[in-house]
Amino acid sequence: MLSMRKLSKVYRTHMIETHALREIDIEVGEGEFVAVTGPSGSGKTTFLNIAGLLEDFSSGEFLLDGINVHGLNDDARSRLRNQKIGFIFQGFNLIADLNLFDNVDVPLRYRGFNSAERRRRIEAALGKVGLASRMKYYPAELSGGQQQRVAIARALAGEPRLLLADEPTGNLDSQMARGVLELLEQINAEGTTIVMVTHDLELAARAQRNVHIVDGQVSDLDHGHVTLRSVLG
Amino acid sequence: MFSYYLRLGLSSLRRNPLLTALMVLTLGVGVAASMSTFAVMRAMSGDPIAHKSDRLLVVQVDNSPAGERNDRGEPSDHLSWLDAKALLANGDGLRRSAMYGVGTVAEPPDSDARLRVQGLAVGADFFAMFEVPFDSGGGWTAEDDERAANRVVITRALAQKSFGAQPAVGRSLRLFDREYEVSGVIGDWQPQPRYYWLEAGNGNLFGEIEDLFFPLNNALSIEESPQGNVSCSGEGPTEPGYRGLLDSECVFMQFWVELADAGDRDAYADRLSGHVASQKQLGRLPLGERSRLLDVREWMVAQRVLGDDTRLQVLLAFAFLLVCIVNTVGLLLAKFSQHSGEIGVRRALGATRGQVFQQYLMQAGVVGIVGGLLGVGLTFVGLWLVGQQSADIAQAARMNPTTLLLTLATAVAAAVLAGLLPTWRACQVTPAVQLKTQ
Numbered sequence: 001m002l003s004m005r006k007l008s009k010v011y012r013t014h015m016i017e018t019h020a021l022r023e024i025d026i027e028v029g030e031g032e033f034v035a036v037t038g039p040s041g042s043g044k045t046t047f048l049n050i051a052g053l054l055e056d057f058s059s060g061e062f063l064l065d066g067i068n069v070h071g072l073n074d075d076a077r078s079r080l081r082n083q084k085i086g087f088i089f090q091g092f093n094l095i096a097d098l099n100l101f102d103n104v105d106v107p108l109r110y111r112g113f114n115s116a117e118r119r120r121r122i123e124a125a126l127g128k129v130g131l132a133s134r135m136k137y138y139p140a141e142l143s144g145g146q147q148q149r150v151a152i153a154r155a156l157a158g159e160p161r162l163l164l165a166d167e168p169t170g171n172l173d174s175q176m177a178r179g180v181l182e183l184l185e186q187i188n189a190e191g192t193t194i195v196m197v198t199h200d201l202e203l204a205a206r207a208q209r210n211v212h213i214v215d216g217q218v219s220d221l222d223h224g225h226v227t228l229r230s231v232l233g
Numbered sequence: 234m235f236s237y238y239l240r241l242g243l244s245s246l247r248r249n250p251l252l253t254a255l256m257v258l259t260l261g262v263g264v265a266a267s268m269s270t271f272a273v274m275r276a277m278s279g280d281p282i283a284h285k286s287d288r289l290l291v292v293q294v295d296n297s298p299a300g301e302r303n304d305r306g307e308p309s310d311h312l313s314w315l316d317a318k319a320l321l322a323n324g325d326g327l328r329r330s331a332m333y334g335v336g337t338v339a340e341p342p343d344s345d346a347r348l349r350v351q352g353l354a355v356g357a358d359f360f361a362m363f364e365v366p367f368d369s370g371g372g373w374t375a376e377d378d379e380r381a382a383n384r385v386v387i388t389r390a391l392a393q394k395s396f397g398a399q400p401a402v403g404r405s406l407r408l409f410d411r412e413y414e415v416s417g418v419i420g421d422w423q424p425q426p427r428y429y430w431l432e433a434g435n436g437n438l439f440g441e442i443e444d445l446f447f448p449l450n451n452a453l454s455i456e457e458s459p460q461g462n463v464s465c466s467g468e469g470p471t472e473p474g475y476r477g478l479l480d481s482e483c484v485f486m487q488f489w490v491e492l493a494d495a496g497d498r499d500a501y502a503d504r505l506s507g508h509v510a511s512q513k514q515l516g517r518l519p520l521g522e523r524s525r526l527l528d529v530r531e532w533m534v535a536q537r538v539l540g541d542d543t544r545l546q547v548l549l550a551f552a553f554l555l556v557c558i559v560n561t562v563g564l565l566l567a568k569f570s571q572h573s574g575e576i577g578v579r580r581a582l583g584a585t586r587g588q589v590f591q592q593y594l595m596q597a598g599v600v601g602i603v604g605g606l607l608g609v610g611l612t613f614v615g616l617w618l619v620g621q622q623s624a625d626i627a628q629a630a631r632m633n634p635t636t637l638l639l640t641l642a643t644a645v646a647a648a649v650l651a652g653l654l655p656t657w658r659a660c661q662v663t664p665a666v667q668l669k670t671q
Contacts, residue, residue: 082583
């Protein structure tokens with residue numbers, strides 16, 4: 001599903017070069033639930049941004065669902081993102097002016113579905129996260145846990161192959177966090193590949209597999225799985 | 234996606250209503266200022282008879298004496314009866330009329346009223362040349378011209394004052410101490426400007442038309458003196474009185490000819506040159522080669538219908554609009570910068586830069602539409618204010634459907650123009666950075 005080989009990311013200013021990722025090799029198979037952990041500033045979010053085609057990488061190779069994304073222009077990356085990836089953010093990132101229906105509608109609009117198809121998908125997605133009855137509510141009228149559920153519904157509505165979650169429970173209390181995690185596990189059980197970035201080791205332990213990134217490098221593989229390999233030095 | 238962007242644009246108006254109100258107000262005021270002055274200029278410079286303005290020509294015969302001081306290097310606006318008579322006699326062109334203005338008193342029958350009226354002595358062709366519409370009746374015939382008949386065409390207003398609700402055609406109206414038969418009542422006719430009788434320095438360019446029109450030959454036969462500009466160069470009349478005026482080089486008439494085809498202009502110019510040459514042999518028209526033909530548009534330019542101050546006002550108003558647009562750019566930049574989080578989310582969810590561009594340009598366009606609606610309202614106010622300066626301009630400066638549409642279109646164009654930079658900036662939002670800072 002996701003394959004990175006010798007992938008590096010360097011941020012350059014006129015004075016400094018910062019190596020955010022150094023020749024990392026990561027493979028995530030179809031249907032896996034992988035947690036990417038590491039301390040702050042280790043490069044987790046950079047990895048997630050590159051995986052989500054929100055940022056370009058400096059060198060190496062990246063195949064997303066078998067497609068080599070290197071050299072794709074901005075429009076092609078946008079389309080690929082829209083078709084294959086769902087995002088869940090720590091801060092939910094719902095659009096405050098739009099009600100739940102319209103928030104979930106956003107990625108579907110860019111996909112070009114007709115109105116009936118969009119409605120079907122929105123109702124199904126909101127139904128799955130238990131908010132079908134609140135389609136006309138605005139984000140500010142919901143609790144944090146409910147907002148994150150809406151974000152999950154928005155990510156799911158396009159039926160992506162890959163769900164990228166960045167600290168999805170970071171802004172939630174433990175009870176709400178548990179609910180969101182259970183929902184993610186359910187989604188994974190239904191076949192969606194999930195890559196979750198977190199610094200919460202308890203949360204990471206719920207994933208099938210952990211990838212630990214320190215100082216821009218993959219430092220260990222908890223299951224010794226053949227699909228994960230670190231390149232040190 | 235158009236309706237989606239439109240819906241988002243409309244709902245974005247509610248977001249930060251203060252900024253929205255400032256933008257709408259800025260655009261509305263800028264557009265209203267420019268459109269009200271532009272409407273005045275357009276009305277003043279518009280072609281009052283566009284479909285034949287290139288076939289309707291004013292004939293200017295220059296009879297200035299050689300070496301005259303204060304010579305503008307152009308023929309006078311008026312010509313002498315000597316030249317007008319010759320041009321009428323040669324019969325060139327499809328239609329032709331010499332004319333001059335008079336002032337008199339109208340005495341309606343069955344009434345003691347004495348109405349002060351303005352008149353224009355014209356030929357029978359006048360009404361067809363200038364396509365004067367009639368409520369009832371019509372002009373007079375060429376035979377009436379020949380025999381200098383006491384016929385008159387009056388305006389609807391004069392007909393009502395003189396005859397009330399009763400039909401005026403065929404009735405008798407006392408003018409110049411004589412009885413005139415009303416042959417027609419003019420309907421809605423208010424050319425802007427009154428191009429058929431323009432006199433430089435006469436402020437009445439956009440005012441009401443004359444109260445009555447009567448045969449030139451009749452005016453000549455009753456020896457009715459011209460009212461308005463009479464300019465006598467050189468030695469002036471050699472004889473006293475009206476006859477002396479007619480036989481002199483004094484200019485007080487204007488002469489129009491209608492050609493069957495605009496292409497006949499050169500041929501008519503040749504005939505005019507022929508007239509000048511023959512008069513030169515008689516010792517007249519030392520500067521006759523400056524004689525010329527002007528079509529309606531050229532005539533209005535020569536008569537400075539559109540003053541330099543009007544042009545300056547329009548330039549200033551559009552400069553003001555430019556300032557408003559620049560202000561709107563700043564306001565839109567402020568507004569869109571608040572949207573960078575949303576833009577980041579939309580980009581992450583699959584919006585291309587082009588789609589973000591369309592969405593935000595539509596937002597700017599929606600601001601333009603609302604600003605335009607306000608602008609239309611303010612343009613009404615602006616035109617009313619301009620109209621307060623003079624009744625003349627009030628006649629010209631009126632809101633019409635074209636001005637209304639132009640006002641809306643200008644507002645939308647201004648808003649879209651103002652929106653280009655902020656929208657481009659919006660497209661440059663890096664989603665990864667925005668999502669991290671959310």
